[in-house]
Amino acid sequence: xxxxxxxENEAAGERIEGAVLRVVHxxxxxxxxxxxxxxPGEVAPQTWVGRSTGIEEGMQVTAAGEWTHHPNYxxxxxxxxxxxxxxxxxxxxxxxxxxxxxLGAEKAERIVQRFGLDTLAILDKSPRRLLEVEGIGPKTxxxxxxxxxxxxxxxxEIENQLLELDLPTHFADAISQRFGETALxxxxxxxxxxxxxxxxxxxxxADKIARALGVDLESDERIEAGLFHTLEQSEQNGxxxxxxxxxxxxxxxxxxxxxxxxxxxxxxxVRSGALVLDQRESDEGEPLPPLCYPPRFxxxxxxxxxxxxDIALGAxxxxxxxxxxxxxPGLSAGQLAAIAAIRDAGLVILTGGPGTGxxxxxxxxxxxxxxxxxxxxxxxxxxxxxxxxxxxxxxxATTIHxxxxxEGGTGEFFHNAQNPLPEGLVVIDxxxxxxxxxxxxxxxxxxxxxxLLLVGDADQLPSVGPGNVLRDVLAAADRADSPIPVVRLxxxxxxxxxxxxxxxxxxxxxGKVPESDRSEGGQFYVVQARDxxxxxxxxxxxxxxxxxxxxxxxxxxxxxxxxxxHKGKAGTEALNAALQAHHTAGAPELVLPGRPPRVFRxxxxxxxxxxxxxxxxxxGDIGLVTAVDPxxxxxxxxxxxxPVPYDSKQLNALQLAxxxxxxxxxxxxxxxxxxxLLGEHHVMLRRNLLYTAVTRARRxxxxxxxxxxxxxxxxxxxxxxxxxxxxxxxxxxxxxxxGERRTxxxxxxx
DNA sequence: TACGGCAA
Ligand SMILES: Nc1ncnc2c1ncn2[C@@H]1O[C@H](COP(=O)(O)OP(=O)(O)OP(=O)(O)O)[C@@H](O)[C@H]1O
Numbered sequence: 001x002x003x004x005x006x007x008e009n010e011a012a013g014e015r016i017e018g019a020v021l022r023v024v025h026x027x028x029x030x031x032x033x034x035x036x037x038x039x040p041g042e043v044a045p046q047t048w049v050g051r052s053t054g055i056e057e058g059m060q061v062t063a064a065g066e067w068t069h070h071p072n073y074x075x076x077x078x079x080x081x082x083x084x085x086x087x088x089x090x091x092x093x094x095x096x097x098x099x100x101x102x103l104g105a106e107k108a109e110r111i112v113q114r115f116g117l118d119t120l121a122i123l124d125k126s127p128r129r130l131l132e133v134e135g136i137g138p139k140t141x142x143x144x145x146x147x148x149x150x151x152x153x154x155x156x157e158i159e160n161q162l163l164e165l166d167l168p169t170h171f172a173d174a175i176s177q178r179f180g181e182t183a184l185x186x187x188x189x190x191x192x193x194x195x196x197x198x199x200x201x202x203x204x205x206a207d208k209i210a211r212a213l214g215v216d217l218e219s220d221e222r223i224e225a226g227l228f229h230t231l232e233q234s235e236q237n238g239x240x241x242x243x244x245x246x247x248x249x250x251x252x253x254x255x256x257x258x259x260x261x262x263x264x265x266x267x268x269x270v271r272s273g274a275l276v277l278d279q280r281e282s283d284e285g286e287p288l289p290p291l292c293y294p295p296r297f298x299x300x301x302x303x304x305x306x307x308x309x310d311i312a313l314g315a316x317x318x319x320x321x322x323x324x325x326x327x328x329p330g331l332s333a334g335q336l337a338a339i340a341a342i343r344d345a346g347l348v349i350l351t352g353g354p355g356t357g358x359x360x361x362x363x364x365x366x367x368x369x370x371x372x373x374x375x376x377x378x379x380x381x382x383x384x385x386x387x388x389x390x391x392x393x394x395x396x397a398t399t400i401h402x403x404x405x406x407e408g409g410t411g412e413f414f415h416n417a418q419n420p421l422p423e424g425l426v427v428i429d430x431x432x433x434x435x436x437x438x439x440x441x442x443x444x445x446x447x448x449x450x451x452l453l454l455v456g457d458a459d460q461l462p463s464v465g466p467g468n469v470l471r472d473v474l475a476a477a478d479r480a481d482s483p484i485p486v487v488r489l490x491x492x493x494x495x496x497x498x499x500x501x502x503x504x505x506x507x508x509x510x511g512k513v514p515e516s517d518r519s520e521g522g523q524f525y526v527v528q529a530r531d532x533x534x535x536x537x538x539x540x541x542x543x544x545x546x547x548x549x550x551x552x553x554x555x556x557x558x559x560x561x562x563x564x565x566h567k568g569k570a571g572t573e574a575l576n577a578a579l580q581a582h583h584t585a586g587a588p589e590l591v592l593p594g595r596p597p598r599v600f601r602x603x604x605x606x607x608x609x610x611x612x613x614x615x616x617x618x619x620g621d622i623g624l625v626t627a628v629d630p631x632x633x634x635x636x637x638x639x640x641x642x643p644v645p646y647d648s649k650q651l652n653a654l655q656l657a658x659x660x661x662x663x664x665x666x667x668x669x670x671x672x673x674x675x676x677l678l679g680e681h682h683v684m685l686r687r688n689l690l691y692t693a694v695t696r697a698r699r700x701x702x703x704x705x706x707x708x709x710x711x712x713x714x715x716x717x718x719x720x721x722x723x724x725x726x727x728x729x730x731x732x733x734x735x736x737x738x739g740e741r742r743t744x745x746x747x748x749x750x
Numbered sequence: 751t752a753c754g755g756c757a758a
Contacts, residue, residue, distance in 0.1 A: 027758095032757050032758085034757090047758095072758085236751085381754065383755080399754095401755050402755095407757090433753095464753050465754080465755090564752085565752065565753075566752090611756095661753065664753090683752055
C-alpha cells in the first residue's frame with residue numbers, strides 16, 4: 001500500500017536548467033510566458049510557466065521555482081526567476097543558427113563544428129568566412145547575413161555590452177525593441193530608464209548595469225528609479241502609498257545616499273506627475289506627513305470613492321424603495337436591520353464579528369431583492385468563500401474574477417465601464433479580502449442604478465494585494481454625518497454562549513495571548529510544540545486520538561486542519577498526506593505516477609482548485625471520493641450530491657481537503673479546527689490570521705503552537721497600518737457631492 | 751517572503 005511521501009525538495013524551491021524548445025505563449029503586457037523546455041540528457045520536453053521577458057527559442061535557461069499541476073496542461077514548472085545563459089555552449093549556438101533562414105540542423109552543426117565558440121563573433125565581424133563551410137554558397141551566406149544583421153544590429157551590440165558587463169543577455173531584445181537605434185546609448189548613459197521603461201528589468205538589474213558601467217551613483221535618474229522601486233516593494237506589504245518620510249528613509253537604505261539628496265528628487269517626480277502627493281491632516285486638523293502614491297493607485301482610490309458615492313447617493317434615477325417581505329423567523333435584531341437597510345439604500349455595509357450571521361442574512365436580503373424583481377449577483381474574493389455564500393443563499397455565487405469574466409489572453413475583464421454588469425443587487429462577501437485594483441475593476445463595472453452590499457469583517461484577513469478597502473470604507477461610513485448605512489451584527493450564532501472560543505478570539509483582538517480552557521468539555525486549547533516535526537505529530541494525535549475520544553467528533557469529516565502556509569512539515573501539503581494515510585488507509589486507491597506520486601482513496605475529502613465551466617466544478621467546491629478505477633486512472637467525486645468524474649488530467653485540479661490554508665477557510669465553519677502555528681510560518685503570522693482561524697470553530701479549537709509563534713501572531717497587527725487613502729478619498733467625494741446638492745437646492749429655492 | 755485570483 002502506497003503511503004505518499006512528502007515532497008522534500010519543494011520547500012526551498014528547485015533550480016533547474018534546460019533548453020527552450022518553443023515559446024508557447026508570451027504576453028508582453030503581463031510578461032506571462034509558457035515555455036516548452038528540454039532538460040539536459042532528456043528527450044521529452046516539459047512545460048515551464050512564469051513571468052519573463054526576452055526568452056527565445058534555442059536559449060539555454062536556468063530557472064528557480066517549483067513543480068505544480070495544471071488541470072488542463074498537467075505537470076508544469078512554475079518559475080519565480082528565469083535567466084538565459086549567453087549561448088556560450090556549442091549546442092546553444094547551434095540551436096540559434098538552426099533558426100536562421102537557409103540553415104537547417106545539418107548546416108548549423110557544420111558551422112559550429114568549424115568555428116566553435118567563435119561562431120557568433122565571426123558572423124558579426126567576418127561573415128564571409130562562412131563560405132569555408134561545406135554546403136554554404138554565396139546565396140545562403142547572403143540570407144544568413146541579412147537575418148543576422150536584421151536581428152542583430154542594436155540587439156547584438158546590447159548583447160555584447162551586457163556580456164562585457166558579465167550580465168545576462170536575455171534582456172537585449174527587450175531593450176533594443178524599446179529604444180531601437182538609441183538602445184546602446186540609453187544603456188550606457190541612462191541605465192535606470194531601463195528599470196522604468198523595459199518590462200522585466202527592475203531597479204536591481206538596472207543598478208547592476210549602472211554600477212558595472214561606473215555611472216554616477218548620485219544621479220537623479222538613479223534616485224528616481226530607487227524611489228519607484230521602494231514604492232513597488234511596499235505594495236507587497238499591502239500599501240498603496242508611503243508617507244514621504246518613510247519613503248525617503250527606505251530609499252535611503254536602498255540607495256545608500258543621504259535624505260538631502262533623495263527628498264528633492266521625490267518632489268521633482270511629484271511636480272512632473274510621475275508620483276502623486278496627497279497632503280493630509282488629522283481629523284483634528286493637524287498636518288500629517290503627506291502620502292506619496294504611484295498614480296495608478298491614487299486614481300484607483302478616487303475611482304472607487306467616486307463610484308461608491310454615486311451608488312450611495314443614488315445618482316441614478318428609478319431606483320425606488322423596495323417593498324418588504326416577511327423575514328424568516330429567528331433573526332437577530334441586527335439581521336433584521338440589515339434587511340431593512342437595503343430596501344432604500346444603494347450601498348450598505350454589513351459587518352460584525354465572526355459567526356454573527358452576516359452571510360446567513362444575505363439570503364433574506366436576496367429574497368427581498370427577488371420579490372422586487374431585482375436580479376442578484378453574488379461574489380467573493382476566494383473560490384471557497386464564494387461556495388460558502390452559494391450554500392448560505394441557495395443562489396449562484398462566484399469569485400469576483402469570474403463575475404467580471406476575466407478574459408483569456410489579455411487578463412482583462414469582459415465587464416467594465418463600457419460594458420457594465422447586468423443591473424441588480426450585487427453582494428460581495430468576505431470583502432475584507434478585496435484589494436484596491438479588484439475593487440476598482442468591480443466598481444467600474446457597476447452603474448449608479450446598481451445596489452451594492454459589502455459584507456465582511458475588517459478584523460479578519462486583509463487582501464493579499466494592496467489596499468484595505470473594507471476597513472477604509474467602514475472608517476468613512478462610520479462617521480456620524482455619513483450617508484452610507486453600516487449595519488453591525490453583534491449576536492454570535494456560531495459558538496454557544498460563553499464559549500471559550502469566543503473569549504479567546506476576543507483576547508487575541510485585544511493583543512492578549514490566549515490560554516487553554518481547562519474546564520470540563522473546554523472548547524479552546526493551546527498545545528505546545530517546540531518544532532514543526534513535533535507539531536506534525538501532535539496535530540495527528542489530536543485528530544486521531546484525543547478529539548474523537550473526548551468530543552465524539554468524526555475525525556475524518558468533522559475536524560478541519562487550518563494552516564498558515566502550504567509548504568513545510570506543518571503545512572497543508574504534508575498534513576494532508578499524513579491525515580490521508582490515517583483516514584483512508586486500506587481503502588481502494590488510485591495512484592498517479594509522478595514525483596511524488598499522488599494518491600486518492602475512496603472516502604477522501606477533496607477540494608477542486610480551478611474553475612471548470614464545462615464539467616460544472618469550480619474553485620472551492622468540496623467533495624468526497626466515492627469510487628476509484630486504478631486501471632483506467634479515473635475516479636468519481638461526489639460534490640453536492642452529484643457524481644463528478646475525473647480523469648488523470650482533471651485530477652490535477654483536485655487536492656485533499658483535510659488541511660486547507662486559513663485564507664481559503666475564511667467564511668467557512670467546522671465543528672472542530674486544529675491550527676499549527678510555528679516558527680516556519682513567521683512571515684504569515686498576524687493577529688488577523690490567528691483570529692480568523694480560531695473563529696472558524698463551532699465547538700472546539702486546538703492550537704498546536706510554538707509559544708513564540710503564538711505570541712508573534714497575537715502581537716503583530718499591521719493590517720491596521722496599511723498606508724492607503726481610500727477613507728479620505730471617500731470622505732472628500734461624499735462631501736463634494738453633498739455640498740453640490742445643497743448648492744443646487746439653494747439655487748432652486750432662490 | 752507568503753497568502754488569494756487569473757492567463758495558453
Ligand atoms: N438568526 C440565526 N439563528 C440561528 N443561527 C444562525 C442565525 N444566523 C446565522 N446563524 C448560524 O450561525 C453560523 C454563522 O453564520 P454565518 O456564517 O452567516 O456568519 P458570518 O457572520 O458570515 O461569519 P464569518 O464572518 O465568519 O463569515 C451559521 O452556522 C449560521 O447557520
